[in-house]
Amino acid sequence: MSNPLSNNSRRQFVKNAAAGLSFLPLSSLLNAQTITTPPAGKKKIVCIGGHPDDPESGCGGTLAKLVHAGHDVTIIYLTTGEAGIDGKPHDEAAAIRKQEAINASKVLGAKPVFAGQIDGDTIMNNEWLGKLQQIIATEAPDLVFTHWPVDSHKDHQVASLLVIQTWIRSPQKFPLYFFEVCTGEQSLIFHPTDYVDISDTQEQKRQSVYCHVSQDPPGIYACGHAAMEEFRGRELGVKAAEGFVRMSGKMMGGNMM
Numbered sequence: 425m426s427n428p429l430s431n432n433s434r435r436q437f438v439k440n441a442a443a444g445l446s447f448l449p450l451s452s453l454l455n456a457q458t459i460t461t462p463p464a465g466k467k468k469i470v471c472i473g474g475h476p477d478d479p480e481s482g483c484g485g486t487l488a489k490l491v492h493a494g495h496d497v498t499i500i501y502l503t504t505g506e507a508g509i510d511g512k513p514h515d516e517a518a519a520i521r522k523q524e525a526i527n528a529s530k531v532l533g534a535k536p537v538f539a540g541q542i543d544g545d546t547i548m549n550n551e552w553l554g555k556l557q558q559i560i561a562t563e564a565p566d567l568v569f570t571h572w573p574v575d576s577h578k579d580h581q582v583a584s585l586l587v588i589q590t591w592i593r594s595p596q597k598f599p600l601y602f603f604e605v606c607t608g609e610q611s612l613i614f615h616p617t618d619y620v621d622i623s624d625t626q627e628q629k630r631q632s633v634y635c636h637v638s639q640d641p642p643g644i645y646a647c648g649h650a651a652m653e654e655f656r657g658r659e660l661g662v663k664a665a666e667g668f669v670r671m672s673g674k675m676m677g678g679n680m681m
């Protein structure tokens with residue numbers, strides 16, 4: 425495949441990155457003191473996950489903190505989780521899981537958006553890339569979260585790749601952070617570059633995950649999420665934390681080209 429970036433646009437990106445113009449650190453958004461004059465300081469955060477429950481379990485504590493800090497958060501669910509309830513047809517399961525996702529987003533203070541792909545049958549092609557680019561452009565994000573791409577679940581990978589390609593093709597490079605889910609079982613070889621202390625939103629995150637009643641919430645946490653929060657907390661020196669990998673200019677100029 426040909427390189428989607430011209431030499432000129434690549435040069436411009438490197439120039440912007442070097443000038444610090446293209447990167448808005450996540451940490452700066454979590455310091456409420458930096459938001460001196462809302463809504464001028466208010467930022468738009470977008471989180472894209474494969475299924476209902478992924479954004480909540482991957483970075484619900486951080487999303488809650490961003491809302492508390494005065495920012496707008498939109499959660500985009502790539503699928504509606506229609507294959508996720510044993511014995512239920514897709515339309516029935518989708519209706520149940522859509523309502524659960526709406527409830528979970530409300531707990532976090534986020535706006536839910538449903539992109540319309542099918543659980544277990546997600547598609548990475550130019551048509552869907554165009555659709556996701558449009559959905560993300562409509563939200564005009566200042567910062568984006570999505571799945572780490574090395575994941576045993578194909579739907580998580582498709583969500584991640586669609587966002588990565590959107591980022592590559594976007595003239596305005598939004599800061600992009602990858603979250604982990606069920607590390608060791610789903611996310612693999614994940615080594616955080618950034619951490620967020622979620623000690624004060626850990627309970628709010630748990631409540632949002634527990635809105636996904638059909639998904640056995642204790643089972644979601646048993647997939648390692650409690651251990652991940654504690655372990656990332658140990659790495660940061662706090663009670664509980666979420667870890668992220670930040671897309672960087674170095675990665676753009678090196679590994680990805």
Ligand SMILES: [Zn+2]
Nearest residue numbers: 474475478580
């Ligand atoms: Zn998932």
